[in-house]
Amino acid sequence: MIKNIVLSCLFVVCSFVSFAQDSLLKSGPMVGYSDFREALIWVQTTQPAVVRIGYFTTGENEKFTNSVQTTLEGDLIAKLTPSDVEYGKTYTYKLYINDVYVARDYKLEFQTQTLWQFRTDPPDFKIALGSCSFINETKDDRPKPYGGKYQIFNSILAKNPDLMLWVGDNMYLRTPDFMTDRGIRHRYRHTRATPELQALLGSVHHYATWDDHDFGPNDADRSYVNKRITEKTFNDYWGNLNTNAAGNGGVTQHFSWNDIEFFMLDDRYHRAPNRDPNQDKAYLGKQQLDWLVDALTKSRATFKIIINGGQVVSDVAKFENYITYPTERAELFKRLHDAKIEGVIFISGDRHHTEISRLERKDAYPLIDITCSPLTAGTHSARDEGNTLQVKNKTFYNRNFGIIEVSGKRRDRVLLLNIYDSDGNKAFDYEIKAKDLRYPRK
Template identity: 70%
Template sequence: MKKYLIALVFSFLFIGTYSQSELLQSGPMVGYSDYREVLIWVQTKAEADVKIEYMAEGESGKFTPTYHTTSNNDFIAKLFPTEVEYGKNYTYKLYINDIYVPRDYKLEFQTQTLWQWRTDPPDFSFAIGSCFYANEPKDDRPGTPYGAGYEIFNSILSKDPDLMVWLGDNTYLREPDFLTERGIRHRYKHARSTSELQPLLGSVHHYATWDDHDYGPNDADASYANKKITEKAFNDYWGNLNTDAAGVGGITSHFLWNDVEFFMMDDRYHRDPNRKLTQDKAYLGDAQLDWLIRALTASKATFKVVCIGGQTISNAAVYENYATYTEERQELLKRLHEEKIQGVIFMSGDRHHTEISKMERFNAYPLIDITCSPLTSGIHNPRDEGNTNQVKGKTFYKRNFGIVNVSGPRKERRLTVTIYNTNGEKIWDYSVQVSELRYKD
């Protein structure tokens, strides 16, 4: 009888764990990290109570408050471990309806290190990538599937980055999606649920900006009628530290990681149409551009990384590059120089190829743009687009991702980006010393 009762208890426990696992749609995903809290994102398939237990090595577990998911925001829970100490690594466990839901990969997060006035900034690394297309045959266009190579997410995880910066086109809205909130949210949920993506979500902190495909239709601009809906969906599905930093709508945000500050710009919400014939077309728009210059001027970061969905430093006026918005791009470059803002480096996606652009300037340090694209979406053959700022030998025309390492003493910091193919094999690297991004006295 005793053996029967023990077996019965274990049977109930097994059934309970299995049934709660079936309730999990996607995640957990680690969002932003700060000194005193982090964000953990989870999505269920139906209403459920969700919480996280977290613990540092040698410490007992602590629980976040329970969050009850509802259909109002696609059954998404955002959980905030707050009983944490800075500069520590934590493991965590997921509970749905008070039952532990194990994952077969690591679940970890870290808090920011308090290094200021104490030590040199810690070395760290972050992944970059853009253009993630997850196939769904019933909604895709006929012919060869546009997305492939989802094992790339395992390759990214194998490089053990501290965080990942998503540079736009992080999902691809399609014809059945554009016109309704239900369509937009379906697409976000479908992409986020990609099985190969889940281990990367669970232990690497994620930050994102968008470009046209996760904002609206191809080449979408400020006229897109559903932009407030996609703004809400984007903010629901990502775990950025802040949003609408410029205060004029859109998903502009920024965050610090050690001595590097990231400025996540919105190149869609305020954008004039590509086909607008009159001059002075808006790309970021006046208010967002003003905010960026103020924020860069105020920043004391060693490297100031400006992330924009489209290329900034390429001078090829093709497709949707910033070069096709001549007046505003020139205004940005002029104001960077007038304010003598140091340490600026651009990062971008969109182009379905990877390249480095470097623009030499008179009496100023050169401006560099690291373009990294695509993760899983389509590619094109090598071609000369007329970008005379392109760094020779630093292009790649297949699916890829980048790992950026920031290392060295504070006054000798070095930023090195290494490009890898889908299988995690090194293609090339490119390095810049902080002294190369400084105005001379």
């Protein structure tokens, strides 16, 4: 009898301790980058706490990361790197706060990169993509709610992607947020804690760039006085492999996944104002443009995917499309052609609808831009904006996301884009073959 009472008391105490630690979790865990020898896991607590991750594969004993103390000065964020790993494996992981296991009711997994080079064909894999994610907060929002259908995050997870590309406007700074570090971090913190988002964060590797709304005010440019604050906040809240790749500030990045290289651009930090009448005004800026062309020239990836917040290929000379910065856009296209860079595909967001743009070129393969938007932000009705490069019947005007399936042998890789609505119903697909993104052989 006494033994049963003691066991019952222990159970109650353990349950209370576990619940207490669960209350210390603000958001995450989120899986960031994946590499061969480590991955990154991001966690945010509600108050200062000690965080660590346990991880294992089937048949292995649990291993642990170093413990990280979250602090108010660090926005209560912990970044942990499981590093006792092997190539090409999937690991289950557990979250511990103050040395107490904090269970989640969804899977927590990360994977390491596969060492296929000089050995096999590259593995098949899936990439999720989306942009424009608005999470409502009544006291700060416009009178009519702008965000909705948050179930889209569960629909993305149901497609089992390996990684997700966040293409910009991944959250929306509001009027009370723009001018202080406290305001900017409030918005990032509020968006990241969205309940419907947590399961997606926990087992898919996430990479992000920004556009105007997660950089600053609407249509923000290099004049935004707090751009260094938002740069720091962005880097704190995402787990990208690198940042500031061009070396002059901003969130430009580069990473690989199997046989694809990704070039995530920053279309805000160095951008001249939209209203600047100078035709030669900067969009990416010379240093970032030079870095991009150099990195593309060096790359031997099957597909070279360039991710940019705004549309690159569309020929609609309004909104914030690249063509409204005509000299720099023309220079990029010319340098791609002059250097005979093969395999380039653009991915963009911003426009609150999804479309494919295709620019045919003389003596060169076509330049294709996959615009995928929005995730949860507002939409507009179907309309002809004047993009003469739009691919017929490859448009969608409701909330949506994309899944890219990459498959095939090394020299015959195929990229299949599928666009789905918020509930995971297919809207359309579009196939791109690697062999069709090569220059004619003489």
